[in-house]
Amino acid sequence: MRPRGERRIIALADGGFDLLEAKTAVGVIRYAIDPVVAVVDQAHAGKRASDVIGVGDLIPVVASVGDALALHPDANTLLLGTAPRGGVLPASWRAQIVQAMRAGLDVINGLHAFLSDDAELAPVAAAAGVTIWDARRVPDAHRVADTRAHALPATVILTVGSDCNVGKMSTALEVDALLRKRERTSVFVPTGQTGIMIAGWGASIDEVISDFTAGAAEDLVMEAAKVAAAADDFILVEGQGSLVHPGYSGVTLSLIHGSAPDALILCHQATRTQIRRYTLPIPSYADLISIHRALTAPVKPAPVIAISLNTHGMPDADARAAVARATAETGLPATDPIRFGPDALVDAVEAFGRARANSR
């Protein structure tokens, strides 16, 4: 596989290229060091990525992998950028994946279904001499969490959310980047396929056997602590799911108890009132904060110290009002780190780190 820094990526997002569905494509477009040269989605063919998702100014959306290759013959990597519910490979994608591999493209796959185990696709990759990287494949470490990350020198911050796809990864990336810009040592800990593709390491913890999920999260934090080793360093852990999500809450709690954060940033999409794909209402900020307090207190207390809002698609005045309301309801700093910059979140994180150092 071409190393990071040498990839030119076609992102296959057919049938789901929007902010909610194409989380991986959006994350890689926004944060990875390798360029996405085209996005494949029939429904939006002819547009630019920025028309659809607000980032990726110059990236054309085309109707097929064939069109993308015609436009960018130097593309060398195909990214499966949509993570459909359950993670199964859509049948309609197979022909396009085969076409890309035969054209010499490596494949980066973020789905639950492992393409390197696929009876049809694996032989095609071998014959074409290209590599399939299944980013969700997890190490076979079967270790129960043992609280080893409970007393690290560095301050560990975990992003948690009111739902899936509200901005937990982006918030962690933005806070990590600004901390480093402020000349702090900070390490971003990827816990899902997109974060892994962006950062080049990590583990997709929702793919781990549930008995060992907290252990896997603990291992990731211990790895980060080798770099962020001092008392004024930071570890920014990418959150997953939500404690109030009927399908994924167990992943979230494993991550909370395994990564053992010192503090939490609560992420929410400002316009969302129900858990996506379910008819369950999202609790108030106050209830979300108290649910997280209830679950962290008995294992390792971790207060919510700031609110990160995703205000995508809202008029600016509404976004400002949503931020003000979050602060009014919680007494905590709030912002949309993408729209307004992550300064308010980073100020809160640094202040928390100082207070923590002083109390030790």
Added chain:
Amino acid sequence: MRPRGERRIIALADGGFDLLEAKTAVGVIRYAIDPVVAVVDQAHAGKRASDVIGVGDLIPVVASVGDALALHPDANTLLLGTAPRGGVLPASWRAQIVQAMRAGLDVINGLHAFLSDDAELAPVAAAAGVTIWDARRVPDAHRVADTRAHALPATVILTVGSDCNVGKMSTALEVDALLRKRERTSVFVPTGQTGIMIAGWGASIDEVISDFTAGAAEDLVMEAAKVAAAADDFILVEGQGSLVHPGYSGVTLSLIHGSAPDALILCHQATRTQIRRYTLPIPSYADLISIHRALTAPVKPAPVIAISLNTHGMPDADARAAVARATAETGLPATDPIRFGPDALVDAVEAFGRARANSR
């Protein structure tokens, strides 16, 4: 494999035959329909099972599988009855398992390590014509929970706990059995290897990939609802782990949100003050109840309706005092269902079921 009802079991529990470690052996001795004819544990060889664990009056504890076979040549099944932390097969057991298989015994294995995949043991089983049943092997169904178990006619009761190994399975089995004795339709839902070995169906949900753990729990309840289909029927779900357990809390929350209980029975070992193998204190009854309320309220409210205490090893007066204290602190019915019988718990379950039916 010999069918249930025709097995004569040797339980291999070497190095760990006590109430805390040999959970599977104890559960099978107490609840399965097939007899355990001998327990293997060098440390307790010469005793009776009842000397060590308080049940299994006539079952000898012997030093080796060879001794067990000499005593009971008609034994036909070897049970790996200890579930060591992490579930890995102790190296010292291999020779004894080989010996048993060569003597014609089937193997029932509750460990994480699958013996039917084992490069040494699987060929021995094939050559000997015996069967290995890996009870933790889970179906390959990758389904995210979708709240389908949220509105069943039957009343769904889940046992939850202050820690692992406090009596969640035994409580569900005892309540289920007494409900059926009272001529109610009730189904016990096994969610771990011992429950599966006792009931002959189920899934070891801690072995499921964490994204799909809640979905697996939901599937089990839907299966039970085919039998317990009426509004005055009951489904008793075996709990796993604890919301305050640093390693296994994610499994617990997946089970809570996936099985979608109408009410909870909180289980606790009366003498335990810390999470076993950790230095974390167990919260008070009031805190445990409010933690469960916080996590169930946003998805499907499920009150704690009774306390089930494990008072094993306590003098009778102390056990009665512990039960009285649980009721005084919570206002809820409490008992030790093994020592005092499960009537108080079943009364609470039936009363809850009636109130639920009246409010619908």
